[in-house]
Amino acid sequence: MNIYVTGSLAFDRIMSFPDKFSNHILPDKIHILNVCFLVDGLTERFGGTAGNIAYSLALLDEKSVILSQVGKDFAAYDDRLHQFGFSVEGIRTLDQEFTAGAYITTDQSDNQITGFNPGAMKYPCQYDMSKINGDDALGIISPGNLGDMIDHPKYYRENKIPFIFDPGQQIPAFTSEQLKExxxxxxxxxxNDYELEMIMNTTGMSKDDILDSVAYLITTLGEKGSAVNCKGEETLVDVVPAEAVVDPTGAGDAFRSGLLKGLSLGKTVVDACKLGATCATYAVEKNGTQEHFFTMDEFTARYEAVFGPME
Known part of the structure; x- marks a missing residue:
């Protein structure tokens, strides 16, 4: 099956402040805030929803097509994509922009100040969707350019191509009608459970209303696992215990990779979520969203320790 991943490609630039922000912010001067934090250094990591999903899919021996947009500073990320054998035909380059980037500063209390530059993500990827064959295609629309998140589901729907919609942090950017459609x-x-509440608030739809619009509703619940709903029937899927929870960032994208892999193998949605749960655990054990690694033998052993034989 050909998997198409719509979403962002971004650099995560992470800085550590060896103190507490609260020691340098005067509460009575918050209205004229002007601060400078001297950090210990900067770590640049590859990220973005589409990049994260495609990365874990590659570990699962599944090559996907990324539909995204990047800027003039993309060379290092481009080398990484070629290293893993990704197709770059769906990636648009805008030479006048930078690739989307998050600038994250964390203090000793794990408080964070983040600046996000959408850069090239402000523009649609302009991929020729007619190249996608409905007979063996599966799409996922993850957070990225709003126009792509509106247009790509429409194409999949009109051409009877199955797709997963994953609005995530872009939910506030949609109008009620745009999100419903x-x-x-x-x-x-x-x-996740918080995002589901946001969708219901934005659209005015109940959970039952949503289930009338989609075949399945999957809600990830962090350490409690995930819930799969289909027309009122709910099935809970356990987590796979982590050796150490180091950084939950990126676990959701890894979960989606396992889900996509399972669906590509023809598994039920519930069984595909078990692959997702296994994949997510590897992500939480490492700092960063594309720093984990596993072989398929390791993955299978970990899956079977919780869920039994992988058929």
Whole structure:
């Protein structure tokens, strides 16, 4: 099956402040805030929703096509994509922009100050969607350019191509009607529990209303696992215990990779979520969203320790 991943490609630039922000912010001067934090250094990591999903899919021996947009500073990320054998035909380069980037400063109390530059993500990827063959295609629309998140579901729906809609942090950017239409007839709408509440608040829809619009609703619940709903029937899927929870960032994208892999193998949605749970555990054990690694033998052993034989 050909998997198409719509979403962002971004650099995560992470800085550590060896003190507490609160020691340098005067509460009575917050209205004229002007501060400078001297950090210990900067670590640059590869990220973005589409990049993260594609990365874990590659570890699962599944090559996907990324539909995204990047800027003039993309060379190092481009080398990485070629290293893993990704197709770059769906990636648009805008030479006048920088690749999307998050600038994250963390203090000793784990408080964070983040600046995000969308850069090239402000523009649609302009991929020729007619190249996608409905007979063996599966799409996922993850957070990225808003226009792509509106247009790509429409193409999949009109051409009867199964797709997963994953709005994530872009939920506030949609109007109520845009959001309703975007996940209409999706094979799966996937969110965490907080995002599900946001969708219901934005659209005015109940959970039952949403299930009338999609085939499956998957809600990730952090350390409690995930819930799969289909027309009122709910199935809970356990987590795979982590050796150490180092950084939960990126676990959701890794979960989606395992889910996509399972669906590409023809597994049920519930069984595909078990692959997702296994993949997510590797992500939380490492700092960064693309720093984990596993072989398929290691993955299978870890899966089977929790869920039994992988058929």
């Amino acid at each position: 975007a996940f209409l007839d999706a094979e799966i709408l996937i969110t």
